[in-house]
Amino acid sequence: xxxxxxxxxxxxxxxxxxxxxxxxxxxxxxxxxxxxxxxxxxxxxxxxxxxxxxxxxxxxxxxxxxxxxxxxxxxxxxxxxxxxxxxxxxxxxxxxxxxxxxxxxxxxxxxxxxxxxxxxxxxxxxxxxxxxxxxxxxxxxxxxxxxxxxxxxxxxxxxxxxxxxxxxxxxxxxxxxxxxxxxxxxxxxxxxxxxxxxxxxxxxxxxxxxxxxxxxxxxxxxxxxxxxxxxxxxxxxxxxxxxxxxxxxxxxxxxxxxxxxxxxxxxxxxxxxxxxxxxxxxxxxxxxxxxxxxxxxxxxxxxxxxxxxxxxxxxxxxxxxxxxxxxxxxxxxxxxxxxxxxxxxxxxxxxxxxxxxxxxxxxxxxxxxxxxxxxxxxxxxxxxxxxxxxxxxxxxxxxxxxxxxxxxxxxxxxxxxxxxxxxxxxxxxxxxxxxxxxxxxxxxxxxxxxxxxxxxxxxxxxxxxxxxxxxxxxxxxxxxxxxxxxxxxxxxxxxxxxxxxxxxxxxxxxxxxxxxxxxxxxxxxxxxxxxxxxxxxxxxxxxxxxxxxxxxxxxxxxxxxxxxxxxxxxxxxxxxxxxxxxxxxxxxxxxxxxxxxxxxxxxxxxxxxxxxxxxxxxxxxxxxxxxxxxxxxxxxxxxxxxxxxxxxxxxxxxxxxxxxxxxxxxxxxxxxxxxxxxxxxxxxxxxxxxxxxxxxxxxxxxxxxxxxxxxxxxxxxxxxxxxxxxxxxxxxxxxxxxxxxxxxxxxxxxxxxxxxxxxxxxxxxxxxxxxxxxxxxxxxxxxxxxxxxxxxxxxxxxxxxxxxxxxxxxxxxxxxxxxxxxxxxxxxxxxxxxxxxxxxxxxxxxxxxxxxxxxxxxxxxxxxxxxxxxxxx
RNA sequence: GGCCCCAUGGCGAAAUUGGUAUACGCAGCAGACUUAAAAUCUGUCGCCCGUAUGGGCUUCCCGGUUCAAGUCCGGGUGGGGCCACCA
Numbered sequence: 001x002x003x004x005x006x007x008x009x010x011x012x013x014x015x016x017x018x019x020x021x022x023x024x025x026x027x028x029x030x031x032x033x034x035x036x037x038x039x040x041x042x043x044x045x046x047x048x049x050x051x052x053x054x055x056x057x058x059x060x061x062x063x064x065x066x067x068x069x070x071x072x073x074x075x076x077x078x079x080x081x082x083x084x085x086x087x088x089x090x091x092x093x094x095x096x097x098x099x100x101x102x103x104x105x106x107x108x109x110x111x112x113x114x115x116x117x118x119x120x121x122x123x124x125x126x127x128x129x130x131x132x133x134x135x136x137x138x139x140x141x142x143x144x145x146x147x148x149x150x151x152x153x154x155x156x157x158x159x160x161x162x163x164x165x166x167x168x169x170x171x172x173x174x175x176x177x178x179x180x181x182x183x184x185x186x187x188x189x190x191x192x193x194x195x196x197x198x199x200x201x202x203x204x205x206x207x208x209x210x211x212x213x214x215x216x217x218x219x220x221x222x223x224x225x226x227x228x229x230x231x232x233x234x235x236x237x238x239x240x241x242x243x244x245x246x247x248x249x250x251x252x253x254x255x256x257x258x259x260x261x262x263x264x265x266x267x268x269x270x271x272x273x274x275x276x277x278x279x280x281x282x283x284x285x286x287x288x289x290x291x292x293x294x295x296x297x298x299x300x301x302x303x304x305x306x307x308x309x310x311x312x313x314x315x316x317x318x319x320x321x322x323x324x325x326x327x328x329x330x331x332x333x334x335x336x337x338x339x340x341x342x343x344x345x346x347x348x349x350x351x352x353x354x355x356x357x358x359x360x361x362x363x364x365x366x367x368x369x370x371x372x373x374x375x376x377x378x379x380x381x382x383x384x385x386x387x388x389x390x391x392x393x394x395x396x397x398x399x400x401x402x403x404x405x406x407x408x409x410x411x412x413x414x415x416x417x418x419x420x421x422x423x424x425x426x427x428x429x430x431x432x433x434x435x436x437x438x439x440x441x442x443x444x445x446x447x448x449x450x451x452x453x454x455x456x457x458x459x460x461x462x463x464x465x466x467x468x469x470x471x472x473x474x475x476x477x478x479x480x481x482x483x484x485x486x487x488x489x490x491x492x493x494x495x496x497x498x499x500x501x502x503x504x505x506x507x508x509x510x511x512x513x514x515x516x517x518x519x520x521x522x523x524x525x526x527x528x529x530x531x532x533x534x535x536x537x538x539x540x541x542x543x544x545x546x547x548x549x550x551x552x553x554x555x556x557x558x559x560x561x562x563x564x565x566x567x568x569x570x571x572x573x574x575x576x577x578x579x580x581x582x583x584x585x586x587x588x589x590x591x592x593x594x595x596x597x598x599x600x601x602x603x604x605x606x607x608x609x610x611x612x613x614x615x616x617x618x619x620x621x622x623x624x625x626x627x628x629x630x631x632x633x634x635x636x637x638x639x640x641x642x643x644x645x646x647x648x649x650x651x652x653x654x655x656x657x658x659x660x661x662x663x664x665x666x667x668x669x670x671x672x673x674x675x676x677x678x679x680x681x682x683x684x685x686x687x688x689x690x691x692x693x694x695x696x697x698x699x700x701x702x703x704x705x706x707x708x709x710x711x712x713x714x715x716x717x718x719x720x721x722x723x724x725x726x727x728x729x730x731x732x733x734x735x736x737x738x739x740x741x742x743x744x745x746x747x748x749x750x751x752x753x754x755x756x757x758x759x760x761x762x763x764x765x766x767x768x769x770x771x772x773x774x775x776x777x778x779x780x781x782x783x784x785x786x787x788x789x790x791x792x793x794x795x796x797x798x799x800x801x802x803x804x805x806x807x808x809x810x811x812x813x814x815x816x817x818x819x820x821x822x823x824x825x826x827x828x829x830x831x832x833x834x835x836x837x838x839x840x841x842x843x844x845x846x847x848x849x850x851x852x853x854x855x856x857x858x859x860x861x862x863x864x865x866x867x868x869x870x871x872x873x
Numbered sequence: 874g875g876c877c878c879c880a881u882g883g884c885g886a887a888a889u890u891g892g893u894a895u896a897c898g899c900a901g902c903a904g905a906c907u908u909a910a911a912a913u914c915u916g917u918c919g920c921c922c923g924u925a926u927g928g929g930c931u932u933c934c935c936g937g938u939u940c941a942a943g944u945c946c947g948g949g950u951g952g953g954g955c956c957a958c959c960a
Contacts, residue, residue: 226954229877233956240960258960271960311958337958347960355874356958437959556955663885663898671885675899682912683898689913728889740887740897747897816893821941823893861940867892871940 013688015652019780022794023127031796032078032129034085036528037542043081047543048074049523051551051559052089055137056096057115059122061591061634061672062552064644067128068657069588069666069735070550074129075776076730079800085543087526088123088130090116090137093450093515095173095189101449102481108449109477112139122645126653127779129796134529138518143525144451145472146534147518152454152465153573154204161203162463166275166340167442169197174485175446176201178514179341179439180234180558196275196297202453202511203440206565210235210436212579213564222584224667230556236437241421243348243430245270245320247332254278254320254332257343257435261424262416265405266350266371268361270320271313271333275340282316282334289314289334296336311360312336320348323429324406335360343435351395358395372400372413441562443514448479448487450512458499458506467500473508486510519559520566523549523581535575548733549582556587586733589669591660593640595629603639631671642672654778655681661735661777683743684781687774690750691767691785699761701790711754712762717807718748719766724803726773739777745770769801817842818869819851835862842868 026032038045050070053063074086090112097108104111116137123130136143154160168177170187176199181188206213214235217228240259247254254270272279274296283290292314313335322328330348337356338347351361352370361368370389373382373396386403389396402408402416411419424430444453452473454466466473476494479487488494488510499506521534527543528536551559563581570576596604598618604626609616616626634641647656659680664670708716722745729738749766752759768789775782775795786795810831815838817825825847829838839860842848848870855872862868 226878230955233876236956236959238959256960260960335958337960339959342959349960354960356960435959437956553954665886668885673885673899676885679899686913736885737887737897743897814893818893818941821939826893859940861892863892863941867941869892869940 011689011692013685013781013784015654015684015780016649018784019125019127019652019654022780022783023124025783025794026127026129026796029794029797031794032074032084032086032131033133034087034131035083037539038083042083044083045085045543046074046077046082046548047085047546048077048548049087049526049546049550051549051555052091052519052522053119054094054096055090055092055112055115055119057118059119059126059644061642061644063123064126064656065591065660065666065670066550066552066588067123067126068660069586069733070548071126071128071130071657071779072661072730072735072776073548073550073733075779075796076800078129078796079772079776079798081799084129085526086128086130087134087529088128088132089135089522089526089529090119090139091515091519091522092116092137092139093512093518095447095449097449098447098481107477109139109475112137112449122648125645125648126657129779134526136525136529138451138515138522139449141472141474142530144518146525146531147451147513147521148454148466148471148473149468150521150534150570150573150575151513151517152468152471153575154569155455155465157569157572159205159208159569159572161205161440162200163203164198164200165203165442166196167199167201169195169199171195173447176442176444178442178516180441180561181514199444201442201444203442204565204569206441206562207436207438209565209568210237210438211434212568213438213561216564216580220580220583220585223582224585224587227553227556227560227585227587231561234438234557234561238435238437240433240435241417241424241430242344242433243323243424244428245323245348248319248321248329250318254346255344256346256348257433258348259435260350260353260417261420261430262402262405262408262411262413263350263353263371264322264324264348264420265402265408266352266369267322267330267348268351268366268369269330269333269349269357269364271335271338271347271349271360272316273338273340273345274334274336276334276338276345278346279316279334282318286316289316292334292336296334311356311363313360313364315364323424323427331366333360333364341439342437352389353395353397355395355397358393362393369404370396371403371405371408372396373403374398374400375412441514441565443517444511445514446486446489446510447512448475448481450515451518452488453509453511453513455509456497456500456506457509458501458504460504461499461501461506464499464501464506470500488512516559516562520562521570523563524567524570524576533575534570537575537577540575541577544576545578545581545583548584548586550586550588552590553587560585586666588666589664590633591672592631592669593634593642593672594631595638595640596626597629598626599624603637605639606642633669634672647677651677651681652684652780654781655684658683658739658778662739663736665736666733683746684778687746687778687781688785690746691771691788694749694763694767695788697755697760698764698767698789699757701764703761703764706758706761708758708762709754709756711752712758715748715752715766716762717810719745719762719769720803720807723769723773723801724808727800727803730776735777738773742770742774742777745773771795772798772801813865815842815865816867817845817848818867819848820872821869822851824848824851831865835864838862838864838868842870 048070050066074084078084092112097112100106100111101108168182170177170190170192172190172192173187177187182194185193187194214237217231220228238259240257241261243256243258244253274293283293313333316332316334318332319329320332349357349360351358351368353372368390370386373385377385399413402411408416408419421432452475454471454473456464456466458464476491479491481487483490495508495510497506497508523546524535524540527540567576567581568579571579596616598604609626618624618626632638659677722741726738726741771782771785779796782795812828813831814826814828816823825845827841829841852872857870857872859871
C-alpha cells in the first residue's frame with residue numbers, strides 16, 4: 001500500500017480530486033433532481049429505491065453495497081431516457097437514540113440529527129445519483145404529522161382497533177413487540193427473552209387482509225421466490241373446520257380448530273391452552289389448575305425451552321360431547337403445548353393420527369382409536385395395522401382411507417374432510433373455516449422516540465381522535481430518561497389535555513407507534529415529500545409502484561409485509577391507488593470478512609494485524625499469533641468490520657463501488673478482502689491509462705464511419721456485442737457479468753494497436769462506449785475520462801448508446817465438431833452455409849476422420865452456428 | 874419435524890432455450906523494464922500421462938433420459954435458509 005500517496009503526480013488518476021469535483025458539478029447542475037411528475041416525453045418513469053438507513057452515525061459496507069447497486073440502476077435508467085426517481089431519507093425513530101440519551105445525556109433528536117448529518121456526508125462521498133431535494137427524516141414533525149393524519153383516516157375506515165390482548169413484552173427495552181419482532185422467543189433488538197403480558201393496545205387489522213396479502217404474492221413475479229415463500233409461511237393459511245363441543249353443565253360450547261375433521265371419530269380428549277378463557281375461569285375456583293397455569297406461563301418460548309419441555313396436562317373434570325357419537329364424551333385437559341395464539345386456543349386430540357396427541361394419550365392413559373388406514377389393505381393386513389396402531393406409540397399421519405368412522409368409512413382423507421364438515425354444518429356442530437397464523441399488527445410502543453399516537457382518552461367520551469387542525473401531536477422536548485419506562489408517561493404536563501369532544505380533563509395517549517409504521521409508507525411520501533396531505537394521489541400514482549426496491553432479506557416478513565398492508569390501507573383511505581407498492585424486489589447478499597482471534601480468544605480487528613509470510617500476528621514485538629476464523633457477516637461484535645469512509649478516503653468511491661459490483665453475484669454474500677480492493681483500485685488506474693494513452697489516436701468527434709479494415713471491423717463488432725450484453729446485464733442486475741465484460745473490452749482496446757483513419761475512428765467509438773458503459777458503476781472516473789476526450793457535457797447526461805444490430809450478426813462462425821458427443825475438432829464456416837456443406841466440411845477434417853476410423857457414420861446432427869455431432873457405431 | 878435453496882480450478886466466479894465447460898477477476902509462476910524495489914507491461918496457469926505432436930479425465934457422488942447434460946429426471950452426500958409444541 002505505498003504507491004497511492006503519489007497519485008497526484010505524473011499522469012495518475014487522482015480519485016480524491018476528481019470525485020470531489022464531479023460531486024460538486026452534479027450538485028450544481030442538479031443532474032439528479034427528479035421532475036415533480038414523470039414527463040410525457042421521457043422513456044417512462046423509473047422509481048429505484050434502496051431501503052432507507054437508520055441514522056446510526058456511520059455507513060457500513062452493507063450500505064455501500066446496497067446503495068451502489070441502486071445507484072447503478074438509477075444512472076443506467078437515466079441514461080436510457082427514463083425519468084428516474086431515486087430518493088434518500090432516514091428511518092430516524094427508534095431505540096438507539098433513547099439508549100444514547102440514557103448513556104450520554106444527549107437528547108434523542110439532537111443525537112439523531114447529528115448522525116444524519118454525518119451519514120449524509122458519507123453517502124454523498126459515494127457519489128450517489130440521489131435527488132437530495134426530497135430528503136426527509138421520519139422524526140421530522142412534517143413527516144409524522146402526515147403519518148398521524150393517515151392513522152386517523154385508517155381509524156375512521158375501521159382499519160385500526162384497540163383491544164386487550166396478550167402481548168410480547170420486552171423486559172429490557174420495556175416495550176411491547178409485534179409478533180414479527182419476536183425471533184425465537186427473544187426481542188429482535190434487545191435479544192431478551194420475551195414475556196407475555198395482558199395489555200390494551202392499538203392494532204392494525206392486518207388479518208382482515210390475510211387472503212388478499214396472500215393472493216397478491218402470486219402477482220409479484222419480480223420478487224425472489226424465497227421472500228414470497230417466507231410471507232406465505234408467515235400468513236400461514238390452513239383450511240379446516242371449527243368444531244363446537246357441547247360441555248356438560250354449561251351453555252357455551254367449546255370451540256376448537258382442526259385441519260383433520262376426518263379424524264373426529266378417533267377423538268379421545270380435548271385440550272385448552274393456559275390462556276383460554278375457560279381455563280382462566282376454572283383456575284379461579286380450582287387451585288390445581290391455577291398452579292398449572294402458572295407453571296405454563298413461566299415456561300420459555302425459545303426453541304430450546306420448547307424442545308426440553310415435557311408435554312403435560314391436567315384434567316379439568318369437564319367432559320365434551322362428541323359431535324357425531326351420541327352419548328360419547330371425552331375429557332377436557334389444560335395442556336402446556338396448546339397455543340393461545342393459534343386457532344381457537346383449544347384442540348381435540350386424535351392420538352392414532354397425530355404424534356403429539358399420541359404421546360399425550362400414552363402419558364395420561366387415554367384411548368387410541370385408529371380411524372385412518374393405508375389404502376388397499378387386505379383384511380388380515382388391516383387388522384394387523386389396527387392392532388399395531390392401537391398398541392403402539394407411533395401415530396399414523398399419512399394419507400389413507402377412513403375406517404371405524406361410520407358415514408366416512410372408505411373415503412380418502414380429502415373426501416372425508418369434506419364429508420365431515422358437511423355433517424358438522426348440518427348438525428350445527430361446526431363449520432368449514434380457514435385459519436391464519438397471521439396476527440393483527442400491534443403498533444403501540446411504550447417509548448418516547450417515536451410518532452405519538454394522535455388520540456386522547458376521556459373518562460366520559462372514551463377514546464377520542466385528536467382533531468385534524470391540532471396535528472401534529474408533537475413530542476415534547478423537555479423529557480428525562482432517568483426513570484425506567486416511557487418518558488412521555490413521566491412528563492409532568494404533556495399528557496394532561498382537555499378532551500377534544502367534551503372539554504373535560506382527559507389523558508393523552510402516551511404510547512408511540514412502532515417504528516415499522518414510519519417505514520411502511522415512506523416510499524409513497526418520496527413522490528411528493530412536501531405535500532400537506534400524506535400523498536398527492538395523482539402524483540403518487542404517476543411514480544408508484546417502486547420499479548426496483550433493493551434491501552436485505554432480514555425484512556422479508558417485517559417491513560415488506562407491513563408495507564404491502566399499508567399500500568392497501570392507503571388505497572382504502574384514498575391516498576394511493578395500488579395494492580402492491582414494490583413491483584420489483586431484490587434482496588442483496590451480505591458483506592463478509594475473515595474473523596481473527598488472539599491467543600486469549602478475543603476477537604481481533606483486521607486493522608490491528610501484522611502480516612508476516614501471509615500469517616497474521618497481533619503485534620510486532622512479541623509476534624503473538626492470531627488464528628484465522630470463519631468468514632462471517634461484518635459485525636461489531638466479531639470486530640471484522642471495515643470502515644467504508646476509510647476505504648473511500650484511501651482509494652476513492654469508484655474503487656469501493658467497483659469492488660462491490662465485481663465477482664460475486666449481487667444476491668450472494670461477498671467477501672471483503674484487501675486483495676480485492678487492490679485489484680479494483682488497479683483497474684481504475686488502468687482504465688485511466690487506457691483512455692489517456694489513446695487520446696492522440698482517436699478520430700474526430702461525430703465523424704462519419706470510414707471503410708473499415710478487418711481488424712478495425714473486428715474491434716467494432718466486439719464493442720457493439722459488449723454494449724448489447726452489458727445493456728442486458730444491467731437490466732437484469734447482473735453487475736458482476738457487466739464488470740467482467742468491461743474488463744474484456746478494456747483488454748481488447750489495449751490489444752488494438754492499429755493506426756490509420758479507420759482504426760482511429762473505431763478507437764474513438766470503442767473508448768467512448770467503454771466510458772459510457774462504465775459510467776453507472778464508476779461515475780467519477782467516467783466523467784473525468786469523458787471530459788478528457790473533449791466533451792463539453794457530462795457523461796451522466798449523455799444518452800446510453802444503442803448497439804448496431806447488424807454488427808451483432810457474424811458472417812462466419814466457429815463450430816465444434818463432435819464424434820459421438822466427444823469434441824474432436826472445430827472449424828470456421830460461413831454463417832449461412834447449408835447443412836450439407838457443413839456436414840461435408842466436418843467429415844473432411846483430419847482429426848474427425850481419425851476419430852471415425854473404420855466405423856460407419858449413422859447420423860449427423862447439425863446445430864447451425866454451434867455444433868456438429870457425428871454419430872458412429 | 875415440514876418446506877425451500879445451493880454445490881463448477883488454489884479462491885471469487887462465467888456459461889440465453891440442453892449444444893466448444895472453466896470467460897473475467899484474485900492468488901501463483903516465469904520474463905521484460907529498473908542499480909534495486911514498487912508500479913507497469915508480456916507470457917503462463919483445471920487435473921493426470923508425455924520432452925513434445927498428442928492422449929485420457931473433469932462441473933459433489935450414483936443412476937436415468939438424449940445424437941449431446943454443469944443445465945432435465947430419480948436416488949444419495951455435504952452446506953445454507955425459512956417456518957415450527959401451528960392442532
